[in-house]
Amino acid sequence: xxxxxxxxxxxPTRAGGRPRSTEADTAILEATRQALVDLGWTxxxxxxxxxxAGVAKTTLYRRWAGKSELVVDAVAELFDxxxxxxxGSLAADIEGVVLQFAALxxxxxxxxxxxxVVAESTTDGPLRERIRTSIVERxxxxxxxxxxxxxxxxxxxxxxxxxxxGRTADLIFDVTAGAVVHRALVSAEPVDxxxxxxxxxxxxxxxxxxxxxx
Amino acid sequence: xxxxxxxxxxxPTRAGGRPRSTEADTAILEATRQALVDLGWTxxxxxxxxxxAGVAKTTLYRRWAGKSELVVDAVAELFDxxxxxxxGSLAADIEGVVLQFAALxxxxxxxxxxxxVVAESTTDGPLRERIRTSIVERxxxxxxxxxxxxxxxxxxxxxxxxxxxGRTADLIFDVTAGAVVHRALVSAEPVDxxxxxxxxxxxxxxxxxxxxxx
Amino acid sequence: xxxxxxxxxxxPTRAGGRPRSTEADTAILEATRQALVDLGWTxxxxxxxxxxAGVAKTTLYRRWAGKSELVVDAVAELFDxxxxxxxGSLAADIEGVVLQFAALxxxxxxxxxxxxVVAESTTDGPLRERIRTSIVERxxxxxxxxxxxxxxxxxxxxxxxxxxxGRTADLIFDVTAGAVVHRALVSAEPVDxxxxxxxxxxxxxxxxxxxxxx
Amino acid sequence: xxxxxxxxxxxPTRAGGRPRSTEADTAILEATRQALVDLGWTxxxxxxxxxxAGVAKTTLYRRWAGKSELVVDAVAELFDxxxxxxxGSLAADIEGVVLQFAALxxxxxxxxxxxxVVAESTTDGPLRERIRTSIVERxxxxxxxxxxxxxxxxxxxxxxxxxxxGRTADLIFDVTAGAVVHRALVSAEPVDxxxxxxxxxxxxxxxxxxxxxx
DNA sequence: TCCTAAGCGAGACGGTACGTCTAGTCTTTAT
DNA sequence: ATAAAGACTAGACGTACCGTCTCGCTTAGGA
Numbered sequence: 046x047x048x049x050x051x052x053x054x055x056x057p058t059r060a061g062g063r064p065r066s067t068e069a070d071t072a073i074l075e076a077t078r079q080a081l082v083d084l085g086w087t088x089x090x091x092x093x094x095x096x097x098a099g100v101a102k103t104t105l106y107r108r109w110a111g112k113s114e115l116v117v118d119a120v121a122e123l124f125d126x127x128x129x130x131x132x133g134s135l136a137a138d139i140e141g142v143v144l145q146f147a148a149l150x151x152x153x154x155x156x157x158x159x160x161x162v163v164a165e166s167t168t169d170g171p172l173r174e175r176i177r178t179s180i181v182e183r184x185x186x187x188x189x190x191x192x193x194x195x196x197x198x199x200x201x202x203x204x205x206x207x208x209x210x211g212r213t214a215d216l217i218f219d220v221t222a223g224a225v226v227h228r229a230l231v232s233a234e235p236v237d238x239x240x241x242x243x244x245x246x247x248x249x250x251x252x253x254x255x256x257x258x259x
Numbered sequence: 260x261x262x263x264x265x266x267x268x269x270x271p272t273r274a275g276g277r278p279r280s281t282e283a284d285t286a287i288l289e290a291t292r293q294a295l296v297d298l299g300w301t302x303x304x305x306x307x308x309x310x311x312a313g314v315a316k317t318t319l320y321r322r323w324a325g326k327s328e329l330v331v332d333a334v335a336e337l338f339d340x341x342x343x344x345x346x347g348s349l350a351a352d353i354e355g356v357v358l359q360f361a362a363l364x365x366x367x368x369x370x371x372x373x374x375x376v377v378a379e380s381t382t383d384g385p386l387r388e389r390i391r392t393s394i395v396e397r398x399x400x401x402x403x404x405x406x407x408x409x410x411x412x413x414x415x416x417x418x419x420x421x422x423x424x425g426r427t428a429d430l431i432f433d434v435t436a437g438a439v440v441h442r443a444l445v446s447a448e449p450v451d452x453x454x455x456x457x458x459x460x461x462x463x464x465x466x467x468x469x470x471x472x473x
Numbered sequence: 474x475x476x477x478x479x480x481x482x483x484x485p486t487r488a489g490g491r492p493r494s495t496e497a498d499t500a501i502l503e504a505t506r507q508a509l510v511d512l513g514w515t516x517x518x519x520x521x522x523x524x525x526a527g528v529a530k531t532t533l534y535r536r537w538a539g540k541s542e543l544v545v546d547a548v549a550e551l552f553d554x555x556x557x558x559x560x561g562s563l564a565a566d567i568e569g570v571v572l573q574f575a576a577l578x579x580x581x582x583x584x585x586x587x588x589x590v591v592a593e594s595t596t597d598g599p600l601r602e603r604i605r606t607s608i609v610e611r612x613x614x615x616x617x618x619x620x621x622x623x624x625x626x627x628x629x630x631x632x633x634x635x636x637x638x639g640r641t642a643d644l645i646f647d648v649t650a651g652a653v654v655h656r657a658l659v660s661a662e663p664v665d666x667x668x669x670x671x672x673x674x675x676x677x678x679x680x681x682x683x684x685x686x687x
Numbered sequence: 688x689x690x691x692x693x694x695x696x697x698x699p700t701r702a703g704g705r706p707r708s709t710e711a712d713t714a715i716l717e718a719t720r721q722a723l724v725d726l727g728w729t730x731x732x733x734x735x736x737x738x739x740a741g742v743a744k745t746t747l748y749r750r751w752a753g754k755s756e757l758v759v760d761a762v763a764e765l766f767d768x769x770x771x772x773x774x775g776s777l778a779a780d781i782e783g784v785v786l787q788f789a790a791l792x793x794x795x796x797x798x799x800x801x802x803x804v805v806a807e808s809t810t811d812g813p814l815r816e817r818i819r820t821s822i823v824e825r826x827x828x829x830x831x832x833x834x835x836x837x838x839x840x841x842x843x844x845x846x847x848x849x850x851x852x853g854r855t856a857d858l859i860f861d862v863t864a865g866a867v868v869h870r871a872l873v874s875a876e877p878v879d880x881x882x883x884x885x886x887x888x889x890x891x892x893x894x895x896x897x898x899x900x901x
Numbered sequence: 902t903c904c905t906a907a908g909c910g911a912g913a914c915g916g917t918a919c920g921t922c923t924a925g926t927c928t929t930t931a932t
Numbered sequence: 933a934t935a936a937a938g939a940c941t942a943g944a945c946g947t948a949c950c951g952t953c954t955c956g957c958t959t960a961g962g963a
Contacts, residue, residue, distance in 0.1 A: 063934040085382035090923060101936045160378035163445055167371045168299035173447055216457055219442040227437030230377055232395060233387055243430055250468020251461035276912030277954040304944055315915040490938030491928040513810035518918060529941045588806035591872055595799045596727035601875055609874060644885055647870040655865030659805055661815055671858055675893035682892020704907025705959045743910040
């Protein structure tokens, strides 16, 4: 789950009156994902989501500012399902997470929503921030966990300078996530075991070059 | 230029009737790019583009099936401006093209449009094909040119198996384009000389690893 | 007024939700009449009516199925202004109502609209019924009132057979309304006091012939 | 036939060049009538008529100013089919022509077109004149022929004052045509033998009253 | 025989209105 | 105060016709 997500626009004052239905929240996010599957991003409408969730449109607008915000929350929950399984070696761990990520991008709701909200975010600062907070930064944990595990195994040296370490982690994250997304959605080619292996070889080879030669 | 682009839906038979205005085509594509700058993808409307181009809405719909197709053609022209400058070494060439690509993604019309049409293409097969034809496949030339030039310089061995060569080129393309896009649009961090240098080191290091070790 | 007109498409069930604005109704019908005056039937557009009434197009379409239905309701209100003044004799009463009807047909909104909706109704059954209900049947009251008054004065015998009485009333109605409309709109000649007098003489003479001779 | 109709906009100067196709004229008018049957007045479009006639739209616009003019010409030909059969008595003649007229109004092309062009003519002077010339005035011949025949039979006295005679003929024309049209199209009731008989009785009775009493 | 002016089919053009759809807001009654 | 219902303003959608135009081609009569 998206714990401590503090998403949505929390009501400022806690006063009297009928409390918000928590079931509505769940129903709306689930309905949003189903609508993404059925209709795709463009044809998804908030009125339709409201109907599917058995909720009034006003209830929806009371909680989210618009389509983009709603969809970010709906798909963020899916990204949290990603995890880094311990397969015994760094290479195997990377291959595993690449394939997991590819599987996530294979689901129609993620596929259509992810690029769309990123596109929206290019002209919408707050949305960009929401995406960073809810999705991007949260998933960098995978890189960090992988590195720690590899260092524990002795597969990677411990980088002393924290700034260099951070920049390297960012680079790995952009290269990995970017390559998988580009392969899957732009080139529209399959991300299979063979490709994951080839990519991992490239990444690890490059990583060695970055750490040895300044 | 987008030579021989055979885009749009060309009238099948060349019979009688007033011929289509080529000036209209130019005006529409230019107006589309300007509208992308001013309004972004979501707020761009075909009616507005038509007005800007001094053209009737019907003229627009006669040539393009919808917003996505139009925008793909409009931005495809920009991608054709990319070129691979000869900077003397493979590393310098890669850095150069990475920075060029980053500059292209820095332009608001490309920034907002590219992700949007890719998002659309996830639920629209013909559009996906159009993107591949007009943008993706066309730009792979940069990878191929770079490799040939490096082989001529003796920086890279000549790969004998054409299939392996093709797969490697595809991998390089996805990794490079994907990393730049992810860095620029998803992570929303600058793609500057320093990052380009670090990325190039990673890529060349990885490339060496892929070619030496199967 | 068009009391109890039960026109428009009344919402079937009375449940929750914001009630329809009655002010909008009034404004729309008035705007329709004004648009008929300014533009005539053909150039009248529902978008323009909506603008004049200060109302969104959807509000208009929520209440009426199309241009014809709207215009029927708008002019039906005018027909209800007709009344049968007591001028002391049957002949004078008839002349009076003929001139009133002619004056109504002289108003541009009625002039242009009446024939147009009748023309539409020839290929539109529901519309034909609406015209009958809202206009034709309602105005037959003038014939019935005139007859009752004449019978009270002793100018006309009381017809015992209700069916014969009904057929005669229908005939009088068709002849009178038809003659005035044809004179005013088809022949495009004035319906003045002189013509009204001549027509009344013809009608009353014919009426005597119908009642005496079977 | 509509002989000497001098309708359409004849080319002013007779110079060289390819002459207009007379087959096109025939085909267009026939196509117009068929389109009226199939689509009714409102949904009839000039483009569709052109297609049906196997003719280019420009050919159509070269000859007629618009939809109304075209339709007037197309239906005027049908009105010329009316004639006054000699049935031996004035009453029988009137009943005959009333039923003929009713039959004409029963045809869908006439039914939908007649009221429509009259409606148009209320805001279009030249069109009104065209209708008068092509249809109204042409059919008054039926009244005049009927009177002459009745006078020859001795059923009607010869009116000495030509002005009075003219006004009476106009009145009869408006009353008859108006009553039939109103019965058939507005009241939407059948014009059958029984009605025609009742109407004729009324008309002849009234006629006697007008001629005897000033 | 060629010339030339108009007619012709085809179809693109700038416009305008259509009737529908969605966005977000507002107004009602019920909880 | 929140909920469901649904009416409200605003405006884009994609389509259909309008009446005009621009093509290349045909069809005559006059030179």
